[in-house]
Amino acid sequence: xxxxxxxxxxxxxxxxxxxxxxxxxxxxxxxxxxxxxxxxxxxxxxxxxxxxxxxxxxxxxxxxxxxxxxxxxxxxxxxxxxxxxxxxxxxxxxxxxxxxxxxxxxxxxxxxxxxxxxxxxxxxxxxxxxxxxxxxxxxxxxxxxxxxxxxxxxxxxxxxxxxxxxxxxxxxxxxxxxxxxxxxxxxxxxxxxxxxxxxxxxxxxxxxxxxxxxxxxxxxxxxxxxxxxxxxxxxxxxxxxxxxxxxxxxxxxxxxxxxxxxxxxxxxxxxxxxxxxxxxxxxxxxxxxxxxxxxxxxxxxxxxxxxxxxxxxxxxxxxxxxxxxxxxxxxxxxxxxxxxxxxxxxxxxxxxxxx
Numbered sequence: 149x150x151x152x153x154x155x156x157x158x159x160x161x162x163x164x165x166x167x168x169x170x171x172x173x174x175x176x177x178x179x180x181x182x183x184x185x186x187x188x189x190x191x192x193x194x195x196x197x198x199x200x201x202x203x204x205x206x207x208x209x210x211x212x213x214x215x216x217x218x219x220x221x222x223x224x225x226x227x228x229x230x231x232x233x234x235x236x237x238x239x240x241x242x243x244x245x246x247x248x249x250x251x252x253x254x255x256x257x258x259x260x261x262x263x264x265x266x267x268x269x270x271x272x273x274x275x276x277x278x279x280x281x282x283x284x285x286x287x288x289x290x291x292x293x294x295x296x297x298x299x300x301x302x303x304x305x306x307x308x309x310x311x312x313x314x315x316x317x318x319x320x321x322x323x324x325x326x327x328x329x330x331x332x333x334x335x336x337x338x339x340x341x342x343x344x345x346x347x348x349x350x351x352x353x354x355x356x357x358x359x360x361x362x363x364x365x366x367x368x369x370x371x372x373x374x375x376x377x378x379x380x381x382x383x384x385x386x387x388x389x390x391x392x393x394x395x396x397x398x399x400x401x402x403x404x405x406x407x408x409x410x411x412x413x414x415x416x417x418x419x420x421x422x423x424x425x426x427x428x429x430x431x432x433x434x435x436x437x438x439x440x441x442x443x444x445x446x447x448x449x450x451x452x453x454x455x456x457x458x459x460x461x462x463x464x465x466x467x468x469x470x471x472x473x474x475x476x477x478x479x480x481x482x483x484x485x486x487x488x489x490x491x492x493x494x495x496x497x498x499x500x501x502x503x
Contacts, residue, residue, distance in 0.1 A: 159238050160184045163198075164191035165245045171303040173284065174295040175245045183238035190215040195249035199287045201242040202228045206288040244291060250360060252281040254307060256314040261370075264322055266329040269376070274322075274332065275368045278340065280314065281361040282351075289356030313355065321346040332367050340364045454494040458483075461492050465501075475500070 160182050165175055192198050192212050200207040200222065207225040219226050219234040229239060257277030266272050284290050294309060295301040321343045322332070332339060340362045348359050458476075462469045473490075475481040482496040 158182055160188055162189045162191065163243055164193075165196070166193070167196075167245075167247060169302070172300060173247055173251075173303060173306055174291060174298065174301040175247075176297070176299050177243040177245060178299075179240070179243070183240050184217065184243075185238050186217070186236055188217045190217055190243075192245075195247060197246045197248055197284075197287050199244045199246060199291060200225055201244065201291075202239075206291075207241070209287060242297075244287070244295075246284050246287045246290065248284050250281055250283045251303060252361075253279050254282065254303075255279055256311055256318075258315050259312075262315065262319045262322075264319070264329070267326075269329055269373055272329050272373055273370055274329070276318070276332075276364055276366065278363045278365040279361075280359050280363065282357045282359050284356060285352060285358045286356030289354075291356075293355050294357075310355070317347050317350045317354075318343070320350065329369055329373055332369075339367075455491045456494060456497065458490050458492065461497055464497065 160179060163177055163184070165177060167175070190198060190210060191214050192210050194212050196212060198210040200209075202225055205228050207228055208222045215221055219231060225241065226235070229235070255277070256279070258275050261273035261275050263271055263273055294306065298305070324346055325343060327339060327342070344359065344362050347362055351357055351359050456464070458469050458472045461481075462472045465472070472481065472492075476483045476490065476492075481492065481500045483490050483492045485491075
């Protein structure tokens with residue numbers, strides 16, 4: 149081999165990379181300790197970008213196309229290497245190819261429960277996993293923070309490196325969005341889209357990648373939170389409590405035996421509550437100024453003596469309240485005045501009617 153041929157063989161005239169693996173994120177072009185020739189051809193295919201690194205500094209970035217390496221095309225590299233008036237001799241430089249296509253279906257998940265503050269339950273622990281799609285949008289940032297100087301940085305290495313980082317960003321985004329735990333556990337299909345605008349700025353600024361899709365496939369909460377969710381769902385399913393009690397009572401009575409007796413208990417409680425509420429409404433309407441002790445005494449006495457208000461007596465007689473009060477004033481109808489309230493014994497009303 150001639151000296152000219154030997155020298156030519158030690159120079160890089162064409163720099164290109166064809167990705168056959170489909171899972172390589174960054175690839176450092178193997179120069180075999182060769183120098184790059186002045187005017188060499190750099191070929192960058194679609195879904196690729198090339199980052200030059202010289203003297204430990206990030207230099208020029210090239211997009212898809214065919215580029216001739218001259219001083220005019222590599223201004224940053226020229227400044228780093230001190231070419232004030234152009235260069236004529238070969239030079240050494242690290243050339244990194246980055247794959248900018250979309251990488252889909254990457255898995256993420258929490259190895260341990262993450263803590264979050266919730267308005268309903270206070271501090272709760274969540275486990276979550278799902279998938280995400282991403283692409284490289286900032287090659288210098290990605291090389292610096294993720295790939296480093298790896299000769300061939302592949303997707304499986306990226307998954308191991310980024311899993312904990314994705315979870316960290318997810319936790320921060322969840323805290324920022326202040327999504328209730330009940331919504332996280334029941335609406336995680338929508339939650340991924342809602343968290344995407346919160347997650348992306350952090351991922352791009354820290355690691356130079358863009359998350360194009362973030363999917364939560366499952367979110368699990370502690371058993372006590374699951375019970376609370378089930379209880380809330382059950383309350384929604386029951387609907388009208390009165391109809392539900394009647395249905396339960398009728399079903400159990402049809403079975404007979406202990407089931408009927410057991411069914412009677414909640415039914416009796418429901419009826420008792422209904423009667424108590426009706427009595428309270430009646431007493432409140434009839435005695436707006438009565439003291440609690442007076443109302444309690446009246447309720448206790450109601451079992452021994454039946455009394456009526458003037459309004460109730462008027463309704464029974466089919467006359468006006470004024471007519472009842474006139475009869476009381478005339479002494480024809482016996483009544484008692486307690487404070488500002490007037491009460492009529494039912495026996496007195498019957499005596500009045502008998503004449």
